[in-house]
Amino acid sequence: MVSISKESKGEKMAKVRSFAAKLAHEISTEGKVICPKCNTEVKKVKLVRSFKSKANTWTPKYEFISICKCNEKEIMSGKV
Numbered sequence: 001m002v003s004i005s006k007e008s009k010g011e012k013m014a015k016v017r018s019f020a021a022k023l024a025h026e027i028s029t030e031g032k033v034i035c036p037k038c039n040t041e042v043k044k045v046k047l048v049r050s051f052k053s054k055a056n057t058w059t060p061k062y063e064f065i066s067i068c069k070c071n072e073k074e075i076m077s078g079k080v
């Protein structure tokens with residue numbers, strides 16, 4: 001079970017133009033990042049996976065991943 005939702009945290013940071021803000025922006029990879037391999041925008045998405053525990057209940061696990069043309073097919077089909 002995989003569902004993907006877009007993250008928009010980068011939007012507000014883009015308005016801050018100080019050097020420190022720009023540096024933090026690049027380190028966190030939030031906002032627009034262009035992949036050097038496929039030359040398309042790398043989007044940060046929240047991935048939600050469900051794991052079945054020993055008690056036979058589904059436990060959701062959340063993780064953030066970067067997605068671009070290099071890996072979007074695998075991620076969208078749930079292979080990653």
Ligand SMILES: [Zn+2]
Nearest residue numbers: 035038068070
């Ligand atoms: Zn890529």
